[in-house]
Amino acid sequence: MRLFPRTTLGVCFTAVWLCAQPVLMREGPWWVERTGGTVPAPGAPFLRIEVPGDVVFKGDGGSSLGYQVTRRVMARGEEEARAFFASLPVAPVWKGDQLSLSLPSRTVARMQVDVRVQPPRQLRQVVVESEDGDVAVRDVRAPVNVFSTAGSVICDRIQGSVSVRTGGGEVILGAIHGAIMARTGGGGMRLRQALSSATLETGGGEILVEEVAGALAAMTGAGNIEVGRAGSAVQVRTRGGLIRIDRAAGEVVAESAGGGILIGHAKSVRCESAAGAVKLAGMTGRVEVSTTVGSILADLLSTRPLLNSLLSAARGDITVWIPGGLAVTVNAVADSPRSRIVSDFAEIPVRESWQGGEARLTARGSLNGGGPVLRVAAGEGVVYLRRRE
Numbered sequence: 001m002r003l004f005p006r007t008t009l010g011v012c013f014t015a016v017w018l019c020a021q022p023v024l025m026r027e028g029p030w031w032v033e034r035t036g037g038t039v040p041a042p043g044a045p046f047l048r049i050e051v052p053g054d055v056v057f058k059g060d061g062g063s064s065l066g067y068q069v070t071r072r073v074m075a076r077g078e079e080e081a082r083a084f085f086a087s088l089p090v091a092p093v094w095k096g097d098q099l100s101l102s103l104p105s106r107t108v109a110r111m112q113v114d115v116r117v118q119p120p121r122q123l124r125q126v127v128v129e130s131e132d133g134d135v136a137v138r139d140v141r142a143p144v145n146v147f148s149t150a151g152s153v154i155c156d157r158i159q160g161s162v163s164v165r166t167g168g169g170e171v172i173l174g175a176i177h178g179a180i181m182a183r184t185g186g187g188g189m190r191l192r193q194a195l196s197s198a199t200l201e202t203g204g205g206e207i208l209v210e211e212v213a214g215a216l217a218a219m220t221g222a223g224n225i226e227v228g229r230a231g232s233a234v235q236v237r238t239r240g241g242l243i244r245i246d247r248a249a250g251e252v253v254a255e256s257a258g259g260g261i262l263i264g265h266a267k268s269v270r271c272e273s274a275a276g277a278v279k280l281a282g283m284t285g286r287v288e289v290s291t292t293v294g295s296i297l298a299d300l301l302s303t304r305p306l307l308n309s310l311l312s313a314a315r316g317d318i319t320v321w322i323p324g325g326l327a328v329t330v331n332a333v334a335d336s337p338r339s340r341i342v343s344d345f346a347e348i349p350v351r352e353s354w355q356g357g358e359a360r361l362t363a364r365g366s367l368n369g370g371g372p373v374l375r376v377a378a379g380e381g382v383v384y385l386r387r388r389e
Contacts (some may be wrong), residue, residue: 001249002116005237009016010194011366013359014178014387017097020042021080022034022035022085024078024081024082024085025261026078027072028076029374030072030074031072031073031074031075031078031081032071032072033070033071033072033081033085034068034069034070034072035068035069035090036066036067036069036116037066037067037091037372038061038064038065038066038067038088039064039065039067039092039099040064041061041063041064041065041099041120042062042063043097043122044096044099044122044123044124044142045054045099045120045123045124046097046098046099046123046124046125046127047098047099047119047120047125047126047127048066048098048099048100048102048121048126048127048128048129049101049102049115049117049126049127049128049129050100050101050102050103050129050223051101051102051103051113051114051115051129051130051131051133052103052104052105052113052130052131052132052133052137052143052201053103053113053114053130053131053132053133054113054114054115054130054133054134054239055114055115055117055128055134055135055136056114056115056116056117056130056135056136056183056202057117057118057119057124057128057136057137057138057139057140058116058117058118058120058138058139059072059118059119059125059139060119060139061118061119061121061241061274061382062120062121062284063116063120063121063122064120065099065101065118065119065360066068066117066118067075067092067101067115067116067117067118068115068116069101069103069113069114069115069116070113070114070115071085071103071111071113071256072111072112072113072330073110073111073112073114073212073214073364075084077360084111084241088103088104090103090322091275094112101115103115103213105131106151108253109181113131113133114133114198118159119187120139121141122141123140123141123142124142125142125143125144125145125160125231126140126143126144126145127145127147127248128144128145128146128147129147129148130146130147130148130149130151131149131150131191131292132149132150132151133146133151134148134152134153134169135148135151135153135154136153136154136155136261137154137155137156137158137321138154138155138156138157138158138170138174139156140155140157140160141159141160142160142188143160143161143162143163143178143197144158144160144161144162144163144231145162145163145164145165145369146162146165146166146352146357147165147166148165148166148167148169148241149166149167150166150167150168150169150173150260151166151168151169152166152169152170152171152187153166153169153170153171153172153184154172154173154174155172155173155174155176155225156172156173156174156175156176156185156192156288157174157175158175158177158178159177159178160177160178160228160389161176161178161179161180161181161196161283162176162178162179162180162181162182163180163181163182163360164180164183164184165182165183165184166185166187167183167184167185167237167266168184168186168187168207169184169187169202169377170184170187170188170189170190171184171187171188171189171190171202171370172189172190173189173191173192173194174193175192175193175195176191176193176194176195176196176198177195178195178196179196179197179198179214179312180196180198180200180362181198181199181277182198182199182200182201183200183201183202184201184205184206185202185203185206186203186204186388187202187204187205187245188202188205188207188208188223189205189206189207189208189218189220189328190207190209191207191208191209191210191212192210192211193210193211193212194211194212194213194214194216195210195213195214196213196214197215197216197232198212198214198215198216198217198218199213199216199217199218199284200217200218200227201218201219201220201364202219202221202223202320203220204220204221204223205220205221205222205223205225206223206225206226206241207224207225207226207236207333208224208226209227209228209231209343210229210374211230212227212229212230212231212358213231213232214230214231215230215231215232215233215234215235215250216230216231216234216235216236217236217250218234218235218236218237219236219237219238220237220238220239220241221239221332222238222239222240222241223238223240223241223258223266224238224243224244225238225241225242225243225244226242226243226244226245227244227245227246227248227278228246228247229247229248230245230247230248230249230250231249231250232248232249232250233248233250233252233253234248234250234251234252234253234254234266234322235249235250235252235253235254235372236254236255237254237255237256237257238255238256238257238258239256239257239258240256240257240258240259241256241259242256242259242260242262242276243256243259243260243261243262243271244261244262244263244309244360245262245263245264245266246264247265247266248263248265248266248267249267250266250267251266251267251268251269251270251272251285252266252268252269252270252271253268253270253274254269254270254271254272254273254302255269255272256272256273256274256276257273257274257290258274258276258296259275259276260271260273260276260277260278260279260322261277261278261279261330262274262279263276263278263279263280263281264281264377265281265282265284266282266284266285266312267284267285268284268285268306268312269276269283269285269286269287269288269289269308269350270286270287270288270289271288271290272289272290272291273290273291273292273294274292274293275292275293275294276291276294277291277294277295277296277316278291278294278295278296278297279296279297279298280297280298280299280307281299281380282297282299282304283298283300283301283306283309284301284304285306285307286289286308286309287306287309287310287311288310289310289312290310290312290313290314291312291315291316291337291377292314292315292356293314293316293320294313294315294316294319295313295316295317295318296311296313296316296318296319297319297321298311298318298320298321299388300320300321300322300323300326300328300374300388301323302323302325302326305372306328306372306374307369307372307377308324308372308373308374308375309372309373309374309375310374310375310376310377311374311375311376311377312376312377312378313377313379313381314373314379314380315380315381316378316380316381317381317382317383317384318355318378318382318383318384319340319376319384320382320383320384320386321333321386321387321388322385322386322387323368323388323389324367324387324388324389325365325368326368326371327367327368327369327370328363328366328367328368328370328371328372328373328374329366329367329370329371329373329374329383330345330361330363330364330366330367330373330374330376330385331363331364331373331375331376332348332362332363332364332375332376332377332378332383333360333361333362333372333375333376333377333378334360334362334378334381334382335360335377335378335379336380336381337358337359338377338380339361339378339379339381339382339383340361340382340383341361341363341378341382341383341385342382342383342384342385343363343385344385344386344387345365345367345387347365347366347367348363348364348365348367348385349363349365350362351363351364351388362376363383363385
């Protein structure tokens with residue numbers, strides 16, 4: 001999985017920070033001005049960048065802010081282009097302890113803009129606002145806040161917290177030391193490593209998380225959610241897509257309105273699928289699983305404790321693999337005349353009873369003296385109680 005695809009935002013700075021007069025040149029139908037410089041930034045200033053285009057943070061400016069601004073405009077000639085750019089000067093300004101670089105809105109200036117920033121080493125906070133451009137912020141030792149009307153956002157190697165909000169675009173997060181809060185109106189989200197908690201929300205797109213040390217909350221309107229490792233509780237929800245969680249040190253709460261759920265190892269599990277199968281590779285702690293239309297496959301572990309649990313499928317089969325040496329009490333019910341129960345255990349016999357004029361199958365019993373109660377309920381489907389040696 002490529003967390004950081006090739007993009008113009010990832011290109012390192014090749015230009016020298018300009019300190020002289022702006023450079024004006026012709027590129028096809030555009031007149032292009034490149035200007036920049038350095039500004040002393042003692043202490044730890046609050047840095048704000050507001051532009052109607054792309055923004056890239058790269059490098060370490062030490063005790064100064066380095067910047068390069070490229071602006072493009074269509075004009076009838078060089079003189080008109082110079083007059084236009086001169087009417088909209090570009091330079092960082094100090095407002096108290098805040099250092100700001102602001103350019104006019106694209107709707108007002110009718111031009112294309114991109115900004116390259118070499119931030120000072122010490123910062124109190126960074127705020128970047130882009131009207132509809134892409135934003136890339138790397139190697140910042142402070143909290144970062146990014147707002148984009150419509151554009152992709154990349155944040156990597158950030159020492160502080162990260163807050164991202166974009167109206168529509170992909171969000172890619174690398175190594176983030178602080179808490180993460182990221183939202184996009186429509187686009188995928190990728191997180192490589194979070195050393196704290198993370199909240200990820202997208203109106204439509206997949207969410208991929210490699211590692212998060214703290215709690216994770218991930219929600220998407222339509223797309224898969226995949227999590228590698230989580231050091232605490234995990235709460236995920238999708239209206240249409242697969243949910244996959246390999247390992248979680250805390251409780252997992254998962255909900256899918258249209259897709260399967262696969263959970264590897266977790267401290268406890270609560271999940272619900274409206275239309276899709278649920279597979280629990282390592283069932284421990286308290287487990288509550290329900291499906292409206294979909295099968296359930298649960299694998300119990302003899303090496304980890306199980307608490308009172310419930311597996312329920314309205315329409316779908318339920319298969320439970322039980323280690324022969326596990327101390328557990330099983331209470332299984334199949335309510336439909338078309339349902340069956342198959343048990344590999346003599347201690348858990350299958351019996352037929354009549355209720356309201358209809359046959360009802362049950363399988364109740366204890367293994368190895370009994371223990372936590374595992375309830376299994378199938379509406380229309382087959383319950384398999386399988387022995388694992």
